Amino acid sequence: MILSPKKIYLMLIVLGAILMTFDHLTSNALTDVVSPSGLGNACAPCGAPCVDNQSK
Amino acid sequence: MSKAASMPSAVRRPLSFERGSLALFASLAVLIAGLVSLDTGLTGVGLFILGGLLGAMFLLFQYGFASVWRHALVRGEVMGLAAHFLLIGLCAIVFIPASSLGLSAAGTVAPVTISLFVGAFIFGLGMQLANGCGSGVLYSFGSGSGRMMVALPFFIIGSVLGSFLLPSALGWGSAGPVAIAGGLSDGLRTIVNLAFISVAGFGFYLLGRHRGQQLSKRLVLACLIIAALCWAVFVLSGHPWGVTFGFTLWGAKLAQDIGIPVENFTFWQWPGPARALSHSLLSDISSLMNIGMVLGAAMVAAGSGQLSRQNWPSGQQLVAAAVGGVLMGIGARLSFGCNIGAFLGGIASGSLHGWIWFVVAMTGSWAGIQIRPRFGLEK
Numbered sequence: 001m002i003l004s005p006k007k008i009y010l011m012l013i014v015l016g017a018i019l020m021t022f023d024h025l026t027s028n029a030l031t032d033v034v035s036p037s038g039l040g041n042a043c044a045p046c047g048a049p050c051v052d053n054q055s056k
Numbered sequence: 057m058s059k060a061a062s063m064p065s066a067v068r069r070p071l072s073f074e075r076g077s078l079a080l081f082a083s084l085a086v087l088i089a090g091l092v093s094l095d096t097g098l099t100g101v102g103l104f105i106l107g108g109l110l111g112a113m114f115l116l117f118q119y120g121f122a123s124v125w126r127h128a129l130v131r132g133e134v135m136g137l138a139a140h141f142l143l144i145g146l147c148a149i150v151f152i153p154a155s156s157l158g159l160s161a162a163g164t165v166a167p168v169t170i171s172l173f174v175g176a177f178i179f180g181l182g183m184q185l186a187n188g189c190g191s192g193v194l195y196s197f198g199s200g201s202g203r204m205m206v207a208l209p210f211f212i213i214g215s216v217l218g219s220f221l222l223p224s225a226l227g228w229g230s231a232g233p234v235a236i237a238g239g240l241s242d243g244l245r246t247i248v249n250l251a252f253i254s255v256a257g258f259g260f261y262l263l264g265r266h267r268g269q270q271l272s273k274r275l276v277l278a279c280l281i282i283a284a285l286c287w288a289v290f291v292l293s294g295h296p297w298g299v300t301f302g303f304t305l306w307g308a309k310l311a312q313d314i315g316i317p318v319e320n321f322t323f324w325q326w327p328g329p330a331r332a333l334s335h336s337l338l339s340d341i342s343s344l345m346n347i348g349m350v351l352g353a354a355m356v357a358a359g360s361g362q363l364s365r366q367n368w369p370s371g372q373q374l375v376a377a378a379v380g381g382v383l384m385g386i387g388a389r390l391s392f393g394c395n396i397g398a399f400l401g402g403i404a405s406g407s408l409h410g411w412i413w414f415v416v417a418m419t420g421s422w423a424g425i426q427i428r429p430r431f432g433l434e435k
């Protein structure tokens with residue numbers, strides 16, 4: 001590898017920070033932090049709905 | 057000439073460069089905390105700081121899951137598993153009776169589905185190939201690990217693929233959410249679940265003692281500190297700590313940026329994920345804490361000079377990290393989380409899915425360990 005892990009790592013961190021800031025500034029903001037499980041008929045941390053005794 | 061100026065440049069430079077990295081990470085942390093405080097106030101900042109503390113503690117104590125499970129399966133060293141159940145038991149004391157304790161928070165009781173079995177097995181296998189689980193990938197990435205610089209992006213890709221698969225995978229069959237001793241009062245439910253957790257924890261502890269192993273005080277201290285941080289996350293966020301949804305969200309947002317209509321997929325039309333996709337990722341608890349965890353670990357690594365000591369693993373091992381990352385991503389979505397969200401959060405919430413996740417992911421880990429030598433990794 002030409003570049004050391006540290007150099008690549010620092011570039012990734014800076015790139016990530018830029019992308020995160022861009023996303024934050026161009027997205028709608030909420031007044032509270034939230035999780036996907038907090039809305040709808042969520043049954044799992046990812047927000048998947050409850051599906052009881054269902055099979056295809 | 058000053059003492060510093062007389063030192064050879066090769067000796068001076070690494071130290072100052074680590075200082076530069078530390079300053080960069082601290083500046084980013086302040087920037088993010090500032091952005092978060094403007095929208096979500098002290099709760100957001102608090103969760104960001106808790107993520108940072110968790111990242112720092114995981115790295116300082118080298119607290120992990122993948123290597124502990126591997127050492128248990130290969131060498132019969134089970135004290136690490138006893139420590140995992142100690143942490144889970146400590147969390148359960150607060151998670152299960154939350155409402156009786158007057159907390160506006162609730163544990164994670166996810167459904168028992170066929171996808172849970174499939175996903176947990178895939179996750180366990182991937183965890184051994186990548187050499188880290190969800191939290192392990194994050195804090196090791198934060199410490200500048202070359203392996204995790206490959207595993208993390210592929211974990212993100214895998215979790216987006218998993219989000220596309222999950223809606224149809226739920227149709228394979230489900231028994232719904234199963235709370236252990238669910239019909240009992242909070243107090244009795246806590247006692248029953250603590251009894252199960254104790255049987256597992258003491259079982260591993262006694263087995264370890266029988267084999268001449270010791271549970272180190274350092275590991276017990278790590279469990280106590282991490283449990284306290286998990287309690288704080290639970291109280292502040294209203295649910296147990298979770299890691300992998302953040303990865304899924306990051307990947308979905310990046311996929312949208314390159315023109316993939318992620319929002320048309322069923323998973324991203326469910327209310328929770330849809331809201332996360334259409335709002336800032338700093339509003340999402342999992343993302344916010346993950347970013348904190350990376351920066352917390354990064355600051356510890358920079359402060360201890362760890363960043364400069366990282367080396368690239370072999371090409372074969374990087375391929376294993378990529379494959380393991382994809383498998384963990386898919387597995388985490390199909391099985392409702394990773395070692396943190398499903399194993400720790402699930403069992404500590406008194407959910408049957410957490411126990412199933414543990415047993416099946418351990419089986420997947422065994423399969424992954426058999427494959428490791430093909431990628432130049434020791435068993």
